[in-house]
Amino acid sequence: MVRRASSLTVRELVEQLIDDIRAGVVGDQEKKLPTELSLMQRYQVTRYTLRQALAQLSNLGYLYQAQGRGIFVRPQVEEYGMALQDWGGLAAAFQRQGKQLTTKTATITPILAGQAQFQPLKGLLEPTTPLWSVHRQRYLDGQPYLDERSYYLRDFVPKIPPEALFGSLFKFMQAQVPQALGFQDKVLTATIVTPELEKFFQLPIGSPVLTISDDSYFNSGQLIAFSSLNCDFRKTQLFLFKKLS
Amino acid sequence: MVRRASSLTVRELVEQLIDDIRAGVVGDQEKKLPTELSLMQRYQVTRYTLRQALAQLSNLGYLYQAQGRGIFVRPQVEEYGMALQDWGGLAAAFQRQGKQLTTKTATITPILAGQAQFQPLKGLLEPTTPLWSVHRQRYLDGQPYLDERSYYLRDFVPKIPPEALFGSLFKFMQAQVPQALGFQDKVLTATIVTPELEKFFQLPIGSPVLTISDDSYFNSGQLIAFSSLNCDFRKTQLFLFKKLS
DNA sequence: TAGTGGTCTAGACCACGAA
DNA sequence: TCGTGGTCTAGACCACTAT
Structure with missing residues (x-):
């Protein structure tokens, strides 16, 4: 039987991550985020759900993932x-x-x-x-x-x-x-x-x-x-x- | 133990699908593609792999998936x-x-x-x-x-x-x-x-x-x-x- | 060599649309 | 109701980076 172990859906997780990144709740000064494992535990989601959310954020240019190195927040270009x-x-x-x-x-x-x-x-x-x-x-x-x-x-x-x-x-x-x-x-x-x-x-x-x-x-x-x-x-x-x- | 049941990776499947769609090998005249299940069998991949490939094609505007209806090829706008x-x-x-x-x-x-x-x-x-x-x-x-x-x-x-x-x-x-x-x-x-x-x-x-x-x-x-x-x-x-x- | 993200397997339940 | 795609679980192996 499959249990919905988490209360977060991918969509909710995306919102939550955006907020937390903006607020600086996750990630250090060098704009590095915790590892996937930490994030899975923090948000109580499976790797699949987490990675779906990270992929969306990545496609929006909010962050990128580098194999073997970690997850990095990307600066936003703004101004008009x-x-x-x-x-x-x-x-x-x-x-x-x-x-x-x-x-x-x-x-x-x-x-x-x-x-x-x-x-x-x-x-x-x-x-x-x-x-x-x-x-x-x-x-x-x-x-x-x-x-x-x-x-x-x-x-x-x-x-x-x-x-x-x-x-x-x-x-x-x-x-x-x-x-x-x-x-x-x-x-x-x-x-x-x-x-x-x-x-x-x-x-x-x-x-x-x-x-x-x-x-x-x-x-x-x-x-x-x-x-x-x-x-x-x-x-x-x-x-x-x-x-x- | 996890076996690589298929010989196709997501990337290869994307290429294959593009070719097959262009050639009209899959899909009927109304530009409808077979169901996910058929495609899984045809290309001998799991649903995960298939859906990763379909998601990529979807993001490129080659096709879209409609819940409950099926997979449809989209016409391409060309000309410059x-x-x-x-x-x-x-x-x-x-x-x-x-x-x-x-x-x-x-x-x-x-x-x-x-x-x-x-x-x-x-x-x-x-x-x-x-x-x-x-x-x-x-x-x-x-x-x-x-x-x-x-x-x-x-x-x-x-x-x-x-x-x-x-x-x-x-x-x-x-x-x-x-x-x-x-x-x-x-x-x-x-x-x-x-x-x-x-x-x-x-x-x-x-x-x-x-x-x-x-x-x-x-x-x-x-x-x-x-x-x-x-x-x-x-x-x-x-x-x-x-x-x- | 350890740790990180990248990929893949296998299977389950959910939600929508058509018959 | 049944078939479709949408979502989620749980776990394994692969490949790259840093040490």
Whole structure:
């Protein structure tokens, strides 16, 4: 018989580890963490569970494990940065850095896919597919930072309350949507400001804009939303951590 | 006693699966793969090994697993695209798409860190650290595509043969370097063309450039190289797949 | 040689989706 | 309800690092 010996799941352990690392509860000054064995005992989990959690943290760039040497915490690069692999909404990510992302302008309109300004990255929608068209302009510490256009499939997201527009739409989706969120495809490109964005960002004509397009899917593989985020290039750095296998 | 029941390691299984999926050997027309149980039997591996491999493929965006439904192959977006999580070598990635990345100009010079045009993303080097300064201009199907400046720490990469400059420096490193490669930090930004790049890309003044900066580390945590890749924004899309759970 | 992380085996229960 | 993937247990051997 298999007993659940620990009270911690992988997900909980990840949260706990992040907190403990931040608080300096585990790890010494040289940013070295205890060995796997110690951590297993400390958190009362099996090696499998521990290593699942460490792998997640490692993929987020929080730490790395070196065979024969130990586990090391990695310094974070911050300053106007977004970690592409980090999860949750943008606002939460910036809040961890002591910055505030606020939405000052937000509109929502029901439209049909044929009227949308762009299509999903993969595949085309029937022109009659009902969508919510959401446009938000967001400010970082009071400065224009992000212009976001997203389209949600009304068939799967019947209602978006206006309050949600000024908070984290991601969290709203996570909580209110009938199925579990699955994954996103993202495409990053550099583009040239449109007259509209030129005004918003107060950029000269022809300036760059960093664009993040993404399609969001349910776990079932059903497309649920697609969006385009245009960022002020002077303020945007996108971080990524990659294992070299 | 634990026996190695299978001849396949996770890494081999990943390669095998990619090949078999491409060749259509596994999976039906609807792009559905057999169940985990079938795959375990087919490749003679345990569930653990199989799932490690599937997780890797899933993180690369090749497939996704839906609880209760099965395993599905995902269509790849291509066309001037680079998968940020994929490339062990750009040239190989493009080759899979039938495109050819060639290096036409390459120079290598020994310098000291104080003379470098930029520093690593994380931390500063002593100005007297000996480096190799490498500059390459690369063409995609004959068109200017990429301007690359990289710096390698001479203490750890004593020699870079000129031939290597025209092939995959990544593969050279992987093969010739004394320690195992570990991970990379990447930062993506949009910038404005410098006069030099303006000429290379034949872009108007003030045009955007998509810049990928990265630091490469040994598994030991030792920095080994840092570089900056400037891409023609008209031809560059960077793909990323992100799980949402 | 001891200690660390990396990999693998074998089996169990859990949760979701489709029939 | 049954089959699927998701999670967890418990233990073994392998490979790299430091001593």
